[in-house]
Amino acid sequence: MGFAHSINGTRHVFPDLRRLMACATPFRSGDALAGVAAGSASERVAAQHALADLPLRHFLNDAVVPYEDDDVTRLIIDGHDARAFAPVAALTVGGFRDWLLAETTDAFVLAALAPGLTPEMVAAVSKIMRLQDLISVAAKVSVITRFRNTIGLPGTLSIRLQPNDPVDAPRGVAAQILDGLLLGAGDAVIGVNPATDNVDNLCRLLELLDGVRDRLDIPTQTCVLSHVTTTMLAMERGAPVDLVFQSIGGTEATNRSFGVSLGLLAEAHEAGLALGRGTIGQNLMYFETGQGSALSANAHHGVDQQTIEVRSYAVARKFSPLLVNTVVGFIGPEYLFDGKQIIRAGLEDHFCGKLLGLPMGVDVCYTNHAEADQDDMDALLTLLGTAGVTYVMGVAGADDVMLAYQSTSFHDGLYARALLGKRPAPEFEAWLDRQGLAAASGAGRMPASLLRALPGAA
Template sequence: MRSHIRIRGRFFSFRSLYEVMAKANEEKSGDRLAGIGAESELERVAAKALLAEMELRTFREYPAVPYESDEVTRLIQDALDEDVYREIRGWSLAQLREYVLSHTTGPEDLRRLSRGLTSEMIAGLAKIMSNMDLMVAASKIHNHARCRTTIGILGTLASRLQPNHPTDDPDGITASIKDGLAYGVGDALIGINPVEDTPNNIRRLMEHVFRVTHEELEVPTQISILAHISTQMEALRAGGTTDLLFQSIAGTEKANRSFGVTSVLLEEARLQLRHRNPRLGPNVFYFETGQGSELSSCAHEGVDQVTLEARCYGFARIFRPFLVNTVVGFIGPEYLYDAKQVLRAGLEDVFMGKLHGLPMGIDVCYTNHMKMDQNDLENLAVLVTAARACYLMGVPMGDDVMLNYQTTSYHDVASLRQLFGLRPLPEFERWLASMGIMHNGALTQSAADPSCFSEWCGEEECRAHGSQHCHA
């Protein structure tokens, strides 16, 4: 591998592959915090030029964290399709970029290609792409997964309904669920971030959301309570029920252990859920990630945050999840300082997740101490929809009252579907049509009015709202 280059009369020399990787990264405050980012735009260009020349075999031979000391590395390396890898190992990153961007033979060929790529290769590829490159490439890739329903279908934009409540109050949660459903939101997941992460509370929430969603309203979707995986397992053993097992994951073994996560624990949880409800799946995991989490847990191993984020997706694909999303602006300005950095990270993450073969979504969000506002959020939502992210969040008015951050609203999901001619997942759309909320892929005049879901709603009121039936 070449480690030095002269640009505009200046000589640049790099000590290792991962110094090149870090300095080739677009500006990220997290890389600066770690002391590994480029010192100038010219140094960044020099690193990108060297990176583009590197052969894919180099990344296989020199993983970001040594094989012997890191479970994530071992899982990524051992799962590689050796036949595909042998076909492409002599390609440079520049050749891989041209292949992906010029590819026209269909998504299955790109899915096959992804099986021969390590996460480090995919991260390197993202670093030499422009924002438009990332969008064009991501839009070509369509990955399917199935739990109760199927996600990733061409022409759809799904959504996670996020009915969080600051006290886990069942009535408040139910009101938010019905409000979101009335906007056509919730086809990917109805998922709650609990305030109290205890087995009794998680079981209570599981049972409540299951009753409202699956028994009373008969919504064709998935449910999940976003507690720690070990708490969910205890709740299941105590009689709780769910569709998807949630866990936040990271790109190094050290960071995952700080989260209380190992591959053994995840596999044990999967088997437990499959035993309890064998009709689910085969995809029963929901993973969340976000650039900078390894640095925030002092477990980044000297590696830049884009490479580590890619390794999250390499870890995730081992478990064939139903959903993965990057919570792109949640972690704070220490890691992504402003709207420009959040926008770039969102496009990188959607592309890298999709090229890993994942049904990739994104929480387009920011916290209020970041240099970002509502217009910035909407700009990124439009761009990742153009890149064909599988799903977005849906939160009342885009303001999560429990987590205290800004994200996409029920209105945003409806607007983006209208803008791009996209639809909900098919089973969910049929249910919306039966409730009078949607007709031929468009919301009706009865939409956004949850009164038909109310226990006080009678047949005459249902008909007045244009609904064919009411699950009162």
Template sequence: MPYRHVIQQRAYVFDDLRTLLARATPRRSGDELAGVAAATYEERVAAQLALADVPLRQFLHEALVPYEADEVTRLILDTHDAAAFAPVAHYTVGQLRDWLLSEAADAPALAALAPGLTPEMVAAVSKLLRNQELIAVARRVEVVTQFRNTLGLRGHLATRLQPNHPTDDPRGVAASLVDGLLYGSGDAVLGLNPATDSPRQVRQLLELLDGVRQRYDIPTQTCVLCHVTTTLQLIAAGAPVDLTFQSIGGTEGTNRSFGISLALLQEAHEATLALGRGTLGSHVMYFETGQGSALSAGAHHGLDQQTAEARAYAVARRFRPLLVNSVVGFIGPEYLYDGKQIIRAALEDHFCGKLLGLPMGMDVCYTNHAEADQDDMDTLLTLLGVAGCTYIMGVPGADDIMLGYQSTSFHDALYLRQTLGLRPAPEFEAWLQQQGIFSAQGQLRPAGDAALWRQLPPPLRQ
């Protein structure tokens, strides 16, 4: 059905809900590349005003990607929780926005509502919110997950210690691990991107990470971010798999381009659960997403990239993950051109993921050919800390020498924790204090004072 709004006697008509959402999206290069963006600022405002009047129920009746042709659409509609939706079922998108900004939308109310919201509803309301409003609402949402420690508690910020190495050299990986641990990083996961997806190589890396974790009795989890099919092979072979990782997208075609389906993710989820390696909880999946993946795969179905991204969160939600993060600036300036667009997209992704009930982290990052720099990332890092982000990346020097992009460092995590009064995961913080890495007040102590440092093999102390 068409949607219409008039500005200064000029009528703007949008053919369908998919077009309306795309035209209402704040400007970004990926939507312009796809030919779905508003042509002018006035058209964007007209679309936002028209979108505000759309009943939320319309998203249950007008599928943006055909139900018959897309398993993600079927997942979204077939698992929709009508009872959870009932309190807002009579709202328009604009009324949902007003309610989210009211005092009635507290943490328990938002948690109860999450199963009743579809990704498209959440994407729609995000397009009507300013950056500060995306932050204010997301901050109220608390999503707690557990494996060997507890993540997502209010007032806490975790980090993924990312010890990537261009050749997967064990000594290089181990050196980065030690560096990060001595700065208090690693409570979200000791998570490494392998240089190759070879099962033999991935197993060696898994054993290295798990060996460090066990040797120093670290209350965290490990993951080598290989393809889900490789992980399944390794589970069958008895490798020490804590978490199964996979990049996911918001359409069936995007996931096909990653070599996955919902059935394959279900198989992996069940296989990883069966290992029973978690000591506190059974959240065993780790998903990464990013705006632009559907367009890059030629599988966006005319959706704007932010709405397609939000649909990926329905896939993640299905499998109760321990960790989800948007690698927001990783794909490049073809999709998010500059620091301003990266900041906006990150706040949208974080807001949408948390509102849908996900433990959202963010890779605060950019590629070297984007119109962005580390000052932009400092701004985004701080905004996400205020917004209650679950975790960020910890990369030596903020420069990933294997993947070739800029992210956040161990020092960045210290800055955010100290400036905003945030703490690591409780179990991990107790370990840091026991090791003499952190003081009882949560302050970093000199590396030479740490028991971990004295336990290291001599080559790693050089």
């Protein structure tokens, strides 16, 4: 079955849903690299018109990646909730956009709808929305998760404290933890990307993070972002594992390139639950994603990178995660060339993730060879804050010296909270107050108890 639409007397034909979705996507370098982007602005507009007229029901019968070839497709189709879908079942993609923007469509309605939406439906509607549409709808959605604190409440903005060190030096990690805590970061998670992914190093870092958290009684969670199999080995050794991390993608082949499967993720999830380390909830999975990962793994099946990205959110949704993070500009300019493309992609990912019911954060970031700078990141951070982003990154100086990319600093998080009237997670804010720190500004003298808790302190 094909699709067609005429623009200025020229008839544009799209032979299948994959081609229609790809051509309707606002331009980005990754789709051009993959050879799936629209050939002209006219073709893109024609595809967007044809997509707007497509019934939402169509996505239940026409998979962009074949059902028999891909376990993510099977997860999407087999897990669809027809009852939740019923309120929008008669709409087209264009009608769905109008319905989402209506004042009567509120947070409660959207929360009930989430299990009835497939990633392809959500990706499709995002392709015909302006930035203000993506922001307006996302701002309505609240996705609340819990482990040792409450993430995602309306009016809050959490921050992942990311104390990465080029050689995983304990004093380097600890110094950045101190810096972040003093500036109100760390309520989403204190999470280290290890320079070396082996179980001995993982256990050492986990003990470090948990020791600081436990000695200071910080109501937050810790994580070392190692491969899920390494984390499972650490669990067997009795290491203090709070969150189970893994990078994921939107096709079976992409996940295979990451060394994981749906079955392995389920096994890790059950192992984490068995530890029972959450105090107020058991949302313990932490997933990271990013547009372009499927193309870099030659696992995109001819599907545009944004649609594949949203399919990864179906994988995340299955495991009720505490945190999901699109590392939006990290993969590089081959996939998102400049600040304009990164800003659009970040707002798309956030909108799509929240609409599917995920606690969506964004690493507002870029690599040094991209056509982007901190002004672009300021713009995206501010837009995401107005859209109700669940959390962002806190990196010392906004410069991750281990991963070699640019992100948002602890001060950037303070800026966003102050500008938009956002607060940290309530339990974490109360802890900051008890420590003599002003949660919104980070002002105050370093408490002696905080200094004594750090490794190597006198």
